[in-house]
Amino acid sequence: GAEVGVDHLAACVVDLRGEVRARAVRHGTNRGRSPEPVAEELTALISQVVAEAEAQGLWPAGLAVAVPGLIARDGRTVVRAPNLDWHDTDLSALLPDEFGPAVDNEANFGALAELWLGEGTPQDFLHVSAEIGIGAAVVVDGRLLRGTRGFAGELGHVPVEPEGPACPCGGRGCLEQYAGEEAVLRAAGLTAGEGRVGLLATRAAEGDEAV
Structure with a gap:
Protein backbone atom coordinates (compact mmCIF):
# COMPACT_ATOMS: atom_id res chain seq x y z
CA GLY A 1 0.00 0.00 0.00
CA GLY A 110 -9.35 3.42 6.40
CA ALA A 111 -12.99 2.38 6.64
CA LEU A 112 -12.40 -0.80 4.63
CA ALA A 113 -9.45 -1.71 6.85
CA GLU A 114 -11.65 -1.30 9.91
CA LEU A 115 -14.46 -3.30 8.30
CA TRP A 116 -12.23 -6.20 7.27
CA LEU A 117 -9.68 -6.28 10.09
CA GLY A 118 -11.34 -4.64 13.09
CA GLU A 119 -12.60 -6.80 15.94
CA GLY A 120 -16.34 -6.58 16.48
CA THR A 121 -16.75 -3.89 13.83
CA PRO A 122 -20.44 -3.17 13.10
CA GLN A 123 -21.79 -3.33 9.57
CA ASP A 124 -22.99 0.28 9.73
CA PHE A 125 -20.58 3.01 10.80
CA LEU A 126 -18.94 6.32 9.95
CA HIS A 127 -15.14 6.39 9.80
CA VAL A 128 -13.68 9.89 10.33
CA SER A 129 -10.11 10.70 9.31
CA ALA A 130 -8.84 13.98 10.79
CA GLU A 131 -5.40 15.28 9.91
CA ILE A 132 -4.64 18.42 7.89
CA GLY A 133 -7.91 17.70 6.12
CA ILE A 134 -11.02 16.05 7.50
CA GLY A 135 -12.39 13.10 5.58
CA ALA A 136 -14.99 10.48 6.30
CA ALA A 137 -16.28 7.23 4.86
CA VAL A 138 -19.77 5.81 5.27
CA VAL A 139 -20.29 2.05 5.56
CA VAL A 140 -23.86 0.73 5.33
CA ASP A 141 -24.72 -2.98 5.48
CA GLY A 142 -21.03 -3.79 5.24
CA ARG A 143 -20.56 -1.85 2.00
CA LEU A 144 -18.86 1.46 1.29
CA LEU A 145 -21.40 4.16 0.42
CA ARG A 146 -19.84 6.55 -2.10
CA GLY A 147 -22.81 8.61 -3.25
CA THR A 148 -23.80 9.55 -6.79
CA ARG A 149 -20.74 11.76 -7.34
CA GLY A 150 -18.44 10.19 -4.78
CA PHE A 151 -18.88 12.95 -2.19
CA ALA A 152 -20.73 10.87 0.42
CA GLY A 153 -17.87 11.08 2.93
CA GLU A 154 -16.61 14.62 2.33
CA LEU A 155 -17.34 15.73 5.89
CA GLY A 156 -14.55 18.31 5.92
CA HIS A 157 -16.20 20.32 3.17
CA VAL A 158 -19.60 20.63 4.82
CA PRO A 159 -20.15 24.40 5.36
CA VAL A 160 -20.58 25.29 9.03
CA GLU A 161 -20.34 29.07 8.60
CA PRO A 162 -21.54 30.47 5.24
CA GLU A 163 -19.42 33.64 5.58
CA GLY A 164 -16.40 31.84 7.03
CA PRO A 165 -12.84 31.64 5.67
CA ALA A 166 -12.18 30.50 2.11
CA CYS A 167 -11.39 26.81 1.62
CA PRO A 168 -9.14 25.31 -1.09
CA CYS A 169 -12.21 23.42 -2.36
CA GLY A 170 -13.69 26.75 -3.50
CA GLY A 171 -16.27 26.97 -0.73
CA ARG A 172 -16.37 29.10 2.42
CA GLY A 173 -16.65 28.18 6.06
CA CYS A 174 -16.02 24.47 5.59
CA LEU A 175 -15.61 22.35 8.73
CA GLU A 176 -11.98 21.74 7.75
CA GLN A 177 -11.25 25.47 8.16
CA TYR A 178 -12.22 25.23 11.82
CA ALA A 179 -11.39 21.69 12.91
CA GLY A 180 -8.57 20.59 10.57
CA GLU A 181 -5.07 20.19 12.01
CA GLU A 182 -3.72 23.43 10.53
CA ALA A 183 -6.78 25.39 11.68
CA VAL A 184 -6.46 24.10 15.25
CA LEU A 185 -2.73 24.88 15.34
CA ARG A 186 -3.36 28.34 13.93
CA ALA A 187 -6.00 29.05 16.57
CA ALA A 188 -3.47 28.06 19.24
CA GLY A 189 -0.82 30.36 17.80
CA LEU A 190 1.31 27.56 16.37
CA THR A 191 2.56 27.01 12.84
CA ALA A 192 2.24 23.64 11.13
CA GLY A 193 5.21 21.31 11.26
CA GLU A 194 6.47 17.97 12.50
CA GLY A 195 5.87 17.50 16.22
CA ARG A 196 3.41 20.38 16.48
CA VAL A 197 0.45 18.18 17.38
CA GLY A 198 2.43 16.71 20.27
CA LEU A 199 3.34 20.22 21.42
CA LEU A 200 -0.33 21.19 21.23
CA ALA A 201 -1.28 18.22 23.41
CA THR A 202 1.44 19.10 25.94
CA ARG A 203 0.26 22.70 26.18
CA ALA A 204 -3.33 21.54 26.64
CA ALA A 205 -2.27 19.20 29.46
CA GLU A 206 -0.45 22.10 31.12
CA GLY A 207 -3.60 24.20 31.07
CA ASP A 208 -2.61 26.69 28.37
CA GLU A 209 -5.76 28.79 27.89
CA ALA A 210 -4.90 29.51 24.25
CA VAL A 211 -5.24 25.78 23.57
Missing part, protein backbone atom coordinates in the same frame (compact mmCIF):
# COMPACT_ATOMS: atom_id res chain seq x y z
CA ALA A 2 1.02 3.62 -0.47
CA GLU A 3 -0.26 7.03 0.62
CA VAL A 4 0.04 10.55 -0.70
CA GLY A 5 -0.49 12.92 2.23
CA VAL A 6 -0.35 16.70 2.28
CA ASP A 7 2.80 16.59 4.42
CA HIS A 8 4.19 13.12 3.76
CA LEU A 9 4.51 10.11 1.47
CA ALA A 10 4.39 6.55 2.75
CA ALA A 11 4.57 2.98 1.50
CA CYS A 12 4.26 -0.37 3.21
CA VAL A 13 3.90 -4.07 2.53
CA VAL A 14 1.19 -5.96 4.43
CA ASP A 15 0.94 -9.74 4.50
CA LEU A 16 -2.26 -11.79 4.26
CA ARG A 17 -2.69 -11.67 8.05
CA GLY A 18 -2.72 -7.88 7.99
CA GLU A 19 0.73 -7.50 9.52
CA VAL A 20 3.02 -4.73 8.25
CA ARG A 21 6.25 -6.34 7.05
CA ALA A 22 8.00 -3.29 5.58
CA ARG A 23 7.43 0.46 5.83
CA ALA A 24 8.99 3.67 4.49
CA VAL A 25 7.99 7.31 5.04
CA ARG A 26 9.14 10.62 3.57
CA HIS A 27 8.15 13.77 5.45
CA GLY A 28 7.76 17.03 3.54
CA THR A 29 4.98 19.03 1.96
CA ASN A 30 3.30 17.94 -1.26
CA ARG A 31 0.93 20.89 -1.37
CA GLY A 32 1.12 22.69 -4.70
CA ARG A 33 3.62 20.21 -6.16
CA SER A 34 3.03 18.66 -9.57
CA PRO A 35 1.83 15.04 -9.48
CA GLU A 36 4.79 13.76 -11.54
CA PRO A 37 7.64 14.42 -9.05
CA VAL A 38 5.43 13.31 -6.17
CA ALA A 39 4.68 10.03 -7.97
CA GLU A 40 8.39 9.59 -8.71
CA GLU A 41 9.27 9.90 -5.02
CA LEU A 42 6.41 7.60 -4.06
CA THR A 43 7.62 5.04 -6.60
CA ALA A 44 11.05 5.10 -4.93
CA LEU A 45 9.44 4.36 -1.56
CA ILE A 46 7.37 1.57 -3.09
CA SER A 47 10.49 0.03 -4.64
CA GLN A 48 12.23 0.23 -1.26
CA VAL A 49 9.53 -1.65 0.66
CA VAL A 50 9.06 -4.19 -2.14
CA ALA A 51 12.79 -4.97 -1.97
CA GLU A 52 12.55 -5.38 1.81
CA ALA A 53 9.55 -7.68 1.41
CA GLU A 54 11.23 -9.80 -1.23
CA ALA A 55 14.22 -10.20 1.08
CA GLN A 56 11.75 -11.80 3.53
CA GLY A 57 10.44 -14.15 0.86
CA LEU A 58 7.29 -12.13 0.18
CA TRP A 59 6.04 -11.24 -3.29
CA PRO A 60 3.60 -8.30 -3.34
CA ALA A 61 0.55 -9.03 -5.48
CA GLY A 62 -1.12 -5.63 -5.71
CA LEU A 63 -0.89 -1.95 -4.87
CA ALA A 64 -3.48 0.32 -3.25
CA VAL A 65 -2.78 4.07 -3.17
CA ALA A 66 -4.57 6.38 -0.74
CA VAL A 67 -5.06 10.05 -1.63
CA PRO A 68 -6.80 12.89 0.25
CA GLY A 69 -9.28 13.74 -2.48
CA LEU A 70 -12.15 12.71 -4.71
CA ILE A 71 -11.36 9.71 -6.92
CA ALA A 72 -13.14 8.82 -10.17
CA ARG A 73 -15.02 5.55 -10.50
CA ASP A 74 -12.20 4.19 -12.67
CA GLY A 75 -10.06 3.79 -9.52
CA ARG A 76 -7.21 5.61 -11.23
CA THR A 77 -7.96 9.30 -11.55
CA VAL A 78 -7.77 11.96 -8.86
CA VAL A 79 -10.70 14.18 -9.86
CA ARG A 80 -9.93 16.77 -7.24
CA ALA A 81 -7.63 16.95 -4.23
CA PRO A 82 -8.00 20.52 -2.88
CA ASN A 83 -5.19 20.32 -0.32
CA LEU A 84 -2.76 19.09 -2.98
CA ASP A 85 -4.16 21.34 -5.73
CA TRP A 86 -4.49 18.34 -8.06
CA HIS A 87 -7.20 18.09 -10.69
CA ASP A 88 -8.06 15.28 -13.15
CA THR A 89 -4.78 13.45 -12.59
CA ASP A 90 -4.39 9.83 -13.74
CA LEU A 91 -2.22 8.84 -10.79
CA SER A 92 -2.14 5.14 -11.69
CA ALA A 93 -0.40 5.98 -14.97
CA LEU A 94 2.45 7.57 -12.99
CA LEU A 95 3.07 4.55 -10.74
CA PRO A 96 4.55 1.05 -11.30
CA ASP A 97 2.10 -0.76 -13.57
CA GLU A 98 3.21 -4.28 -12.65
CA PHE A 99 0.98 -4.07 -9.57
CA GLY A 100 -2.06 -2.57 -11.30
CA PRO A 101 -2.35 0.27 -8.76
CA ALA A 102 -5.83 0.98 -7.42
CA VAL A 103 -6.35 4.56 -6.22
CA ASP A 104 -8.99 5.62 -3.69
CA ASN A 105 -9.72 8.19 -1.02
CA GLU A 106 -7.68 7.69 2.15
CA ALA A 107 -10.76 7.70 4.41
CA ASN A 108 -12.38 5.01 2.26
CA PHE A 109 -9.36 2.77 2.65
